[in-house]
Amino acid sequence: MKAPKxxxxxxxxxxxxxxIGSNFISLFLAEYPLAKVLNLDSMTYxxxxxxxxxxxxxxxxxxxxVRGDIADPQLGELLSRFKPDAVVNFAAETHVDKxxxxxxxxxxxxxxxxxxxxxxARKQGNVRFLQVSTDEVYGSLNPDDPTFTESSPLTPSSPxxxxxxxxxxxxxxxxxxxxxxxxxxxxxxxxxPYQYPEKLIPLVIANALExxxxxxxxxxxxxxxxxxxxxxxxxxxxxxxxxxxxxxYNVSASEEHANLNIVRGILERVGKPESLIxxxxxxxxxxxRYGLSAAKIRHTLGWSPKLSFEEGLDQTVEWYLQxxxxxxxxxxxxxxxxxxxxxxPKVQEQEKPL
Ligand code: DAU
Numbered sequence: 001m002k003a004p005k006x007x008x009x010x011x012x013x014x015x016x017x018x019x020i021g022s023n024f025i026s027l028f029l030a031e032y033p034l035a036k037v038l039n040l041d042s043m044t045y046x047x048x049x050x051x052x053x054x055x056x057x058x059x060x061x062x063x064x065x066v067r068g069d070i071a072d073p074q075l076g077e078l079l080s081r082f083k084p085d086a087v088v089n090f091a092a093e094t095h096v097d098k099x100x101x102x103x104x105x106x107x108x109x110x111x112x113x114x115x116x117x118x119x120x121a122r123k124q125g126n127v128r129f130l131q132v133s134t135d136e137v138y139g140s141l142n143p144d145d146p147t148f149t150e151s152s153p154l155t156p157s158s159p160x161x162x163x164x165x166x167x168x169x170x171x172x173x174x175x176x177x178x179x180x181x182x183x184x185x186x187x188x189x190x191x192x193p194y195q196y197p198e199k200l201i202p203l204v205i206a207n208a209l210e211x212x213x214x215x216x217x218x219x220x221x222x223x224x225x226x227x228x229x230x231x232x233x234x235x236x237x238x239x240x241x242x243x244x245x246x247x248x249y250n251v252s253a254s255e256e257h258a259n260l261n262i263v264r265g266i267l268e269r270v271g272k273p274e275s276l277i278x279x280x281x282x283x284x285x286x287x288x289r290y291g292l293s294a295a296k297i298r299h300t301l302g303w304s305p306k307l308s309f310e311e312g313l314d315q316t317v318e319w320y321l322q323x324x325x326x327x328x329x330x331x332x333x334x335x336x337x338x339x340x341x342x343x344x345p346k347v348q349e350q351e352k353p354l
Contacts, residue, residue: 001128001181002085004028004241009035010354011240012084014070014117015091016040017047019195020132022055024090024233029059031237036062036354038082041091042069046196050326064352070113076120082354086128086240087121089114092167095198096136096160100284103159110160114167118174118182126181130240131171133186135225135250136161140287143223147291150186150248157285168248175246183243185236187251188292191312192229193319197327200224201313204263205320206327208272218282220260223289227253228312231305238303252292253305269317 002009009032015021016039025037039055041047052065068075070091079087091113093099093106114131121127138148139155154169156162168184175182191201207214235251243249267274297303307315320327 001126004032004035004086004237007034009086010038010082010084011035012038012040012079012082012087014040014087014089016055017043017052017065018090018094019046019192020190020229020232021090022051022194023192023229024088024236025055025063026058027230027233028237029063037064038078038084038354039063039065040068040070040075040078041065043067046094046198048194048326048330050329051194062354064354069109070117071108073116073120075116076123079120079124084121084124084127086130087117088130088132088236088240089117090132092132092164093160096158097198097283099158099160099163103163106160106163110163111166111170115170118170118180122174122178122180128181128183128240128245129171129174130236130243131168131182131184132236133168133184134161134164135186135188135252135290135292136287137165137168137186138292141289141291143289145289145291147252147254147293148250149293150250150296157287172246181245183239183245184248185239185251186248186292187232187235188225188227188253188290190227190229190232192316193323194326195229197331200259200262201266201316202320202327204266205270205317206331208267208270208276209321209324211272211276213278214263214267214276215278215280216260216263217280218286220263220279221258222286223256223258223291224262225252225291226255226257226262226309227251227305228307228309228316231307234306235297235303238301239297242301249297249301250292250294251297251303252294253309254291254294255309256289256291257309265313266317269314270321
C-alpha cells in the first residue's frame with residue numbers, strides 16, 4: 001500500500017460523522033497534509049450535522065462527505081471513481097442497550113455491511129482495509145483475571161458484541177481466503193469530544209449539567225478500561241500506516257475504573273451533588289469487567305497514549321460545557337424532525353472530484 005504521507009494517498013473513511021470517525025478524520029487530515037479523504041456516512045441518529053459541517057471546514061480541497069450505507073452493493077461505483085488506497089471502517093451500530101432492544105440493525109451494519117464493504121474494497125485491487133473493532137468481542141473478565149490479548153478467544157456477550165465479533169471474523173476470513181490486505185484494531189471504551197450522549201460519560205455530563213437523575217446500572221461496580229478518543233485515533237492511523245496485514249492490534253491505556261467512580265469524578269468536576277445518582281435495574285447480561293493488554297501495539301508499532309485519564313476527562317468535561325448546543329440539540333426530540341427536513345437533502349449533494 002502507498003504510505004499515507006505520500007502525495008495523493010486516498011482514504012475512504014466510513015462512519016466519519018460519528019464520534020470516533022470524526023475525530024479520526026480531523027487527526028488524519030492534519031497529520032497527512034497530502035492525503036485525501038472520502039467520508040461515507042449514512043447520517044444515522046448518532047451523526048450530527050454540526051459535526052459534518054465542522055469536518056467540511058477543515059480541508060475542503062482534500063475532503064468530501066457522501067451520504068451512503070456500507071451495506072449498499074452499489075457503493076462499488078463510488079469506490080471505482082474514488083480509487084482508494086485504504087478503507088477505514090468506523091461505520092457501526094455501537095450502543096449495547098439498543099442492541100438488546102433490537103439486534104437487527106446491528107446485524108445489518110456490523111455484519112452484512114462489513115462483509116459488503118470488504119468485497120467491494122477487494123474488487124478495487126490493492127486496498128488496505130482497516131476494521132475498527134472493540135474489546136467487547138472478548139467478553140467479560142472476572143476481577144482477578146489477566147487482561148485480554150489478541151489471542152484470547154472471542155466470547156461476545158451482547159448482540160452488539162456478537163455482531164462486531166462476526167464482522168471481525170469476516171475481515172480475517174477475507175485475509176486468509178483471498179489474501180486481502182486487512183488489519184483490525186480492538187479498542188477499549190473511548191471518551192472525548194463529539195460522543196453521542198447515550199454513552200456513560202457524555203450522558204452523565206449532560207444529565208448533571210441539566211440537574212437530571214443519573215442512572216447507574218446495577219451496583220455501579222462494573223469496570224471499563226478507558227481511552228481518550230484522540231489516542232485511539234493515533235493508534236488507528238499508526239496501524240493503517242505500519243500494521244502487518246492479517247494482524248489484530250489491541251488498543252488500551254490500561255485505565256480500568258468502576259462506573260461509580262467515573263460518575264463521581266464527573267459530578268465533582270461539574271460541581272453537582274451525588275444525590276443526582278439513581279441506582280436502576282441492571283443491563284441484561286451486563287459484562288462485569290473489560291481490560292485489554294496493548295503490549296503488542298506498544299512493542300511492535302511503538303504506540304503509547306499521550307493523555308492521562310484525568311487530563312482527558314478534564315478536557316472532555318470542558319468540551320461538553322463549551323459545546324452544550326451540540327448535545328442539547330441531539331437530546332431534543334424536535335431536532336429529529338428539523339434534521340430530516342433541513343439536513344438530509346443537503347448531504348445528498350453530488351460527490352465532487354477530489
Ligand atoms: O468497550 C468498548 C465499547 O464501549 C464499545 O465497543 C461500544 O461501542 C461502546 O458503546 C462502549 O460499550 P459500553 O456498554 O461499555 O458503554 P456504555 O457507555 O453504554 O456503558 C459504560 C458502562 O456504564 C457500562 O458498564 C454500562 C454503564 N452505564 C451506562 C449508561 C449509558 C450505566 O451504569 N448507566 C448508563 O446510563
